[in-house]
Amino acid sequence: MKQIVGVADMKVSNNPAEDVITYSLGSCIGLVIYDPVVRVGGILHYMLPESAIDKEKAVQKPFMFADTGIPRLFKTAYAMGAMKPRIKIFVAGGAEILDQNGFFNIGKRNYLALKKMFFKNKVMIDKQEVGGNINRTVRIEIASGDIFLKTSGSKEVKI
């Protein structure tokens, strides 16, 4: 069964019969985490780097922002038995439109927000597929922890 993670959404599962998937990451980031010992995995699909732009919306939709979504993803996985040192991390998305520089480059800013938070909390990314001008779909199998990536018009590949 597929648990679908929408835009500004998060799903964590420990059901080995389930896949967690998020479609169509443009400049958004799909953060995938997995603890292979307890087989707990999940995906956060956030849109924007900082909740400071609109605190009210951050309360309404905490998964919309990196700074309010990322801690919730980890805490939910911890509550299901996952432990920080065992967690594997994959990051996808953060794409940009051609010539999209500086402040207008939301994809890059989304990725930098995550890197900053990970650096502060001593969290390492295991693998990533970020940037470029492509749209990505990412899926994780909870039973195995295998991660699959698909770009529009191409076949799905195992990471």
Added chain:
Amino acid sequence: MTTLEKMIREIKELTPMPAVANRLLEMIEEPDSSINDIARIIQYDPVMTVDILKICNSAYLGLKIPAESIKDAVNMLGTDQIVQLAMVKSSAKVLSGHQQGYGLEQGDMWRYSVSSAVIAKQVALRLGLNNKSTIFTAALIKDIGKIILEKYVFKDYKKIDTLVKKSGYSFREAEKKVLGIDHAELGALIGKIWKFSPRMIKLIQHHHLRDDSMMNDKEVAGVYLADCICMMMGNGVGADGLSYRFKDQLMKIHNISHSDITAIMAEFGVNMNEVKILLKMAQ
């Protein structure tokens, strides 16, 4: 027969958008059009009338007293909302197929189009554009050229993709180089054949800002910006991905800041349900 002649023949074989859509498009551009004018046009189409009343009386719009006629509906919900519902309903059939050449599955382009249109309303507000329905409609149908061009893109995908990945072309520029026409131009051609207004044709033709001189045009800027934001959001994006050009200069001309873009995105983030409802309604 040249490729262009073949494309024109294919356009003529398409089932066009219903006549009511065209009449509404004309009407929304007339500053003097009244609620009665809009209601009269919709009433000519009994199927559209029933559909719109059904939507208006659904739980989503939450009318306290049910609308019994289109005139009631326009009075209660406003012209913009009724026109937008009619345009979504009218364009569903044309845009909801799959476009293999662009790697778009069934319904992907339709989802993208409706998302763009919903974003365009926010952009129109930010730019202070009065005619929200024009911008909404243009954002909704701007990619119509893809429904014809996709077969040609499919055949020459490798050439187009190589130009994009290796030579720094945008996807639109690569279409033009390889096929002699891009999806925005072809969309404008469909608009001409289907007798859209010159203004709507212009908005379709320039939705990727092929001509920098169009940057000053606020309506063109609005549709372009809604498309860029939708592309970033990724919903229903195909193999062309985000391979289109972003024009920083346009942001300066229209005084749009980074915060404006993120605010529009955040607004869309909380209003995504509107897209779901519009998609469901058009089924």
